[in-house]
Every structure is written in C-alpha cells, then in structure tokens.
Amino acid sequence: MTSITTDIKELAAEIDRLATENPHASSLFQAFGPLLLGQHRWLQNRQDTISTFPVDPLKFQGGIPLCQQYQLLLADDPWQEAGLSVANAIGQGFPQFSEDMRRLSKEIKDETYDGFPLSDTVDDRDQRTVAAQKLGIEPVSLQLFQRYLTRLLLTKKAQDMAAELASLPWKKGYCPICGSFPHLAIIREKGQRWLQCATCSHQWSFSRLTCPHCDHEDPQETNYLFVEGEKEDTAFICGKCRKYLITSNQSGNLRQSHADLIAFSLAHLDLILQEKGFLPMAECEWNTFR
Ligand SMILES: [Zn+2]
Numbered sequence: 001m002t003s004i005t006t007d008i009k010e011l012a013a014e015i016d017r018l019a020t021e022n023p024h025a026s027s028l029f030q031a032f033g034p035l036l037l038g039q040h041r042w043l044q045n046r047q048d049t050i051s052t053f054p055v056d057p058l059k060f061q062g063g064i065p066l067c068q069q070y071q072l073l074l075a076d077d078p079w080q081e082a083g084l085s086v087a088n089a090i091g092q093g094f095p096q097f098s099e100d101m102r103r104l105s106k107e108i109k110d111e112t113y114d115g116f117p118l119s120d121t122v123d124d125r126d127q128r129t130v131a132a133q134k135l136g137i138e139p140v141s142l143q144l145f146q147r148y149l150t151r152l153l154l155t156k157k158a159q160d161m162a163a164e165l166a167s168l169p170w171k172k173g174y175c176p177i178c179g180s181f182p183h184l185a186i187i188r189e190k191g192q193r194w195l196q197c198a199t200c201s202h203q204w205s206f207s208r209l210t211c212p213h214c215d216h217e218d219p220q221e222t223n224y225l226f227v228e229g230e231k232e233d234t235a236f237i238c239g240k241c242r243k244y245l246i247t248s249n250q251s252g253n254l255r256q257s258h259a260d261l262i263a264f265s266l267a268h269l270d271l272i273l274q275e276k277g278f279l280p281m282a283e284c285e286w287n288t289f290r
C-alpha cells in the first residue's frame with residue numbers, strides 16, 4: 001500500500017506543479033485534478049483484479065474494435081464502488097455539484113441508484129434527464145458523473161487488455177478497445193506518434209502523416225500548426241475533415257507527465273484552433289468551448 005500512496009502523492013505534486021506553471025489552465029487542473037487522482041487511486045487498488053476478452057486477430061487486423069465484438073461494460077462490473085469514487089472526485093473538483101454528488105452517493109450506497117443502465121455507451125440523454133429529475137439533481141451533473149463513471153470502468157478494461165493488444169498491429173485512428181477518437185497525440189522516441197483515447201486512455205502508435213479521423217494522408221507533413229514560441233507543442237490539423245489533434249513532443253523528456261495533464265496545459269491551443277474553425281477529434285469536457 002505504501003507504493004500506491006507514494007504514487008498518488010507524486011501525481012498530486014505533478015498536478016500542483018503543472019497548475020502553477022500553466023496559470024491559464026489552473027481552473028482545469030482544479031476541476032479535473034481530483035477526478036484524475038481518484039481514477040488513479042481506484043485503478044491502483046484494483047490492479048490485481050484483471051479480466052480480459054479473447055482477441056480475434058483477424059477481426060482486429062480488419063479494424064474492428066473490441067467494443068464491436070463484445071459488450072465491454074457489464075452489469076456485474078463494480079458500478080457501486082466506482083460510482084462512489086467518481087461522485088467523491090466530482091464533488092471536490094466542481095463545488096457547484098457537490099450537493100448533487102452527496103445526494104447521489106447516498107443513493108449509490110443505499111443501492112437505490114445503479115449507474116449501469118445509464119452508462120455512457122447508452123446514448124440517451126432524455127433517459128438521464130429523467131433519472132436526474134428523479135434524484136432531484138441537475139441533469140448536467142448526472143451527465144458528467146455518468147461520463148466519468150464510464151471512462152473509469154473502460155480505462156480499467158483497457159489496462160487489463162493492454163498487454164494482450166501490444167503485439168497486435170492496429171492501423172486505425174480510432175481506439176482498438178472502445179472505438180473513440182483520440183484527444184491527444186504524443187511524439188515519443190524515434191519520432192513515433194502515439195494517440196491517446198479520449199474515453200479509455202488506451203494508447204496506440206499511428207502514422208504521423210495520416211489524419212486519425214478521416215485517413216486523409218499528407219505526405220508533405222504540412223498539416224502541423226505551430227504556435228509562436230512553442231516548439232514542443234503543436235496541433236495536427238486536417239484540411240479535409242477540419243478536425244485537429246493537440247500534439248505534444250515528449251521525445252527528449254525524461255519526465256513523463258500524465259497525458260491528461262498535458263492536455264489540460266495545452267487547452268489554450270484548443271481555443272486558438274476552435275477560433276480558426278477547426279473541431280477537436282474528440283470533444284471532451286475540458287476542450288470544448290462552444
Ligand atoms: Zn478507448
């Protein structure tokens with residue numbers, strides 16, 4: 001348990017450091033930092049409980065993500081335990097929702113609320129609005145809760161599957177596990193581009209010349225937008241589908257920051273790109289300004 005505590009402390013210190021270095025994004029670190037810490041703690045505590053799905057190499061090569069082969073989220077997943085963790089983190093990061101989260105936590109403990117039927121893969125906002133009214137909480141806070149609950153459980157599935165998928169080639173711009181598009185690209189050693197899934201945080205390598213969203217290829221590699229004064233941080237922009245992907249060059253960095261933290265510190269690029277009329281490949285709570 002000591003190593004878990006140390007690990008959490010290091011992540012908390014990293015959040016504080018980056019929040020200070022990036023004052024323009026301090027509100028993002030304040031709001032989403034507790035969610036990241038809570039997620040990290042929850043995953044660490046469950047690292048010995050691993051469940052995997054059998055992978056069909058042919059389907060995988062054909063670009064069929066696991067979510068189209070299996071139902072990834074199941075009724076007997078730890079919805080209650082995960083739900084309490086997410087509600088607690090949202091209550092800390094979003095003071096305006098803390099009363100809603102307190103109320104929701106009570107319902108979860110009493111087993112009168114179950115997150116599974118409203119999991120984010122069920123895209124039914126009306127159903128969630130009705131559920132929020134029944135609970136006497138804001139639909140927007142339940143929406144945020146369900147989104148992060150789904151993310152947490154899918155991230156666990158992705159972590160459990162990572163070793164098995166590592167040796168299988170995946171040539172698509174969407175996530176091999178949950179099918180979502182990436183919210184961030186990281187350039188690592190040998191200039192390889194790694195995409196990070198916006199939903200389950202899985203990472204996979206992908207050609208630097210191709211648009212992950214529409215497969216359009218630009219051999220000239222002219223589709224990177226550099227912001228004046230910043231050499232490491234850019235955005236891949238696609239002239240065809242008008243989507244962008246924030247890209248951070250971490251190849252020379254010994255210190256590896258958590259990808260979500262990199263994304264928060266680069267949120268000013270999201271603003272610039274959206275003002276230019278581009279849209280993010282994955283719309284997340286922290287990168288959408290409309
Ligand atoms: Zn994913």
Ligand SMILES: [Zn+2]
Pocket residue numbers: 211212213214215216238239240241242243
């Ligand atoms: Zn494109």
